[in-house]
């Protein structure tokens with residue numbers, strides 16, 4: 485029996501807490517400094533949206549406890565998961581303030597030896613630094629491991645419960661075996677490959693993995709631009725490529741670029757690290773450049789054809805950086821909203837789960853719509869930025885019925901190009917010719 489404390493109840497921390505509660509009878513204390521989050525959780529409300537958490541009733545888990553107080557969070561705890569943000573600093577490096585704050589809180593409050601499992605994505609060498617910090621300052625032994633998290637938002641819990649691999653970066657094989665056993669007893673992972681490595685290698689595995697995924701996205705987006713010029717449908721190209729097992733079909737969907745709280749900041753962070761080592765990461769540089777262009781490509785195209793948009797009604801469908809999550813951090817939609825607002829556009833925005841967070845940023849600068857119909861009614865143009873199921877399923881004919889003149893810029897290729905052609909709708913999408 486283990487006693488866990490999960491520190492930081494965001495997409496990663498909450499998912500881990502719920503997975504632990506589903507798979508074991510361990511005691512789990514969930515700690516966050518956000519009082520609003522803790523009071524919601526105490527009422528049984530999950531404070532974030534992810535499709536795979538939607539049907540979870542946390543009231544069913546009597547072993548989950550919530551607190552915002554460090555002095556209540558570590559009594560009897562022997563395993564701590566550290567899941568706080570590591571956002572981008574102005575110079576591109578990862579901001580480790582939250583991580584170090586937690587380390588200080590742990591030192592002051594633990595009552596016995598612990599295993600500290602770092603799940604936050606941290607720069608190479610930081611887990612070793614954290615180990616040194618505890619070795620020098622803690623009266624109890626803190627064994628630090630870095631176990632990178634690979635879950636993908638929108639399917640947080642499914643991903644977490646079915647990982648492709650678990651990488652345990654820690655000091656030696658003895659600690660590895662203890663942590664491996666804790667994992668095997670606490671999660672349902674009997675068939676998952678578990679790998680022992682150094683903490684630094686584990687940190688590098690996380691950065692290299694995210695860099696590679698981002699590279700695939702920018703690569704296919706670049707190919708999609710060439711396809712547009714040559715009257716080729718990118719979807720046929722990706723399908724043909726995806727059959728090749730060496731390439732695989734995942735992360736080959738063209739769109740308006742990657743966003744979210746991980747890929748953009750992790751690529752900036754590895755660039756910063758490489759720069760300190762006097763290594764130029766030419767591929768990463770290009771991946772970021774392609775992504776920047778791709779993210780605003782549709783709006784740029786629209787503005788080329790429409791110089792004065794002040795009196796236009798512009799519908800925006802989807803603001804989250806991907807479907808099935810309410811996360812709008814670094815969403816390409818926001819870049820486009822900012823450009824359109826600079827041109828004094830009237831924006832009518834719909835998103836099934838992203839609007840609350842959007843309101844915190846844009847306040848009354850835009851109109852928030854509760855339905856797709858409301859956003860489209862009498863609109864001059866519609867932009868699709870997120871491929872939510874209800875947006876993908878929305879009948880294409882309704883654009884013609886509701887809008888002043890149907891003009892759609894689809895950043896997610898939600899519609900079959902040949903079906904749209906039959907509808908006499910002006911439809912611009914990514915990497916696709918205009919239909920046969």
Ligand SMILES: NC(=O)c1ccc[n+]([C@@H]2O[C@H](COP(=O)([O-])OP(=O)(O)OC[C@H]3O[C@@H](n4cnc5c(N)ncnc54)[C@H](O)[C@@H]3O)[C@@H](O)[C@H]2O)c1
Nearest residue numbers: 492493494495496516517518567568569570582604605633
């Ligand atoms: N979101 C993902 O899909 C994902 C996937 C893999 C790795 N990661 C990494 O995991 C880390 C967490 O990401 P996230 O998206 O879950 O973050 P998040 O922003 O959703 O949640 C972090 C939580 O930590 C809390 N927090 C901040 N400082 C704290 C402190 N001192 N003590 C207690 N709680 C504190 C915040 O209030 C917040 O609720 C990041 O380093 C991220 O790069 C995220």
